[in-house]
Amino acid sequence: MKKSFDKGFVAPHPVFIIATYDENGEPNAMNAAWAGQAGPNQITISLSPHNTTDNIKRNMEFTVGYATVDTVAACDYVGMVSKNKVPNKLEVCGLTTTKSERVNAPIINELPVSIECKVVKIEEEFGENRVVAEIVGAVADESVLTEGKVDFGKVPLITFDTVSLCYREVGDSVGGAWGAGKKFLG
Numbered sequence: 300m301k302k303s304f305d306k307g308f309v310a311p312h313p314v315f316i317i318a319t320y321d322e323n324g325e326p327n328a329m330n331a332a333w334a335g336q337a338g339p340n341q342i343t344i345s346l347s348p349h350n351t352t353d354n355i356k357r358n359m360e361f362t363v364g365y366a367t368v369d370t371v372a373a374c375d376y377v378g379m380v381s382k383n384k385v386p387n388k389l390e391v392c393g394l395t396t397t398k399s400e401r402v403n404a405p406i407i408n409e410l411p412v413s414i415e416c417k418v419v420k421i422e423e424e425f426g427e428n429r430v431v432a433e434i435v436g437a438v439a440d441e442s443v444l445t446e447g448k449v450d451f452g453k454v455p456l457i458t459f460d461t462v463s464l465c466y467r468e469v470g471d472s473v474g475g476a477w478g479a480g481k482k483f484l485g
């Protein structure tokens with residue numbers, strides 16, 4: 300038997316940590332769950348008005364770091380507090396940054412993998428800013444590489460559970476893509 304619900308949900312959700320520079324060139328970061336990949340090289344993010352939203356509109360560039368088990372408290376905190384109210388919010392939660400070489404945005408040092416993004420368009424829809432951005436590069440800690448490629452088996456990624464309102468650890472590989480299904484091919 301299945302139970303039917305009137306409200307749906309998407310799972311698993313990514314935990315994007317968007318990093319930007321504010322109007323004074325100071326780094327900021329926020330947590331964004333209403334986000335995902337759209338096509339091979341683009342992402343979309345749905346943003347309400349935030350310090351980060353203003354920064355993205357001004358700079359048209361940002362990075363996205365992937366939240367991890369080790370950084371869960373800091374990644375949650377940057378989603379709870381605005382830089383408009385707590386100007387040193389990154390310092391408070393122990394996050395540090397280095398400027399990206401590809402875009403005018405900070406990379407969060409404590410997050411092992413980040414992508415660098417340039418805005419393609421921002422549409423205001425349903426009171427939200429729908430940001431579409433091109434992924435122009437990525438940076439990753441040497442410690443999470445295997446044979447020169449990012450190895451997500453070495454990155455303790457977390458996902459956002461929108462039903463229980465908690466973060467869950469992403470687990471091990473359970474089968475190859477375009478591989479596990481081969482046993483059903485003729």
Ligand SMILES: Cc1cc2nc3c(=O)[nH]c(=O)nc-3n(C[C@H](O)[C@H](O)[C@H](O)COP(=O)(O)O)c2cc1C
Nearest residue numbers: 329330331332333346347349350351378380381382
């Ligand atoms: C789990 C989680 C997910 C969130 N997802 C989004 C989101 O997708 N879009 C959004 O506009 N705000 C989202 N927020 C809220 C912002 O991260 C939050 O308002 C943040 O304090 C904005 O910071 P800023 O004003 O310094 O940019 C989320 C917060 C949390 C904790």
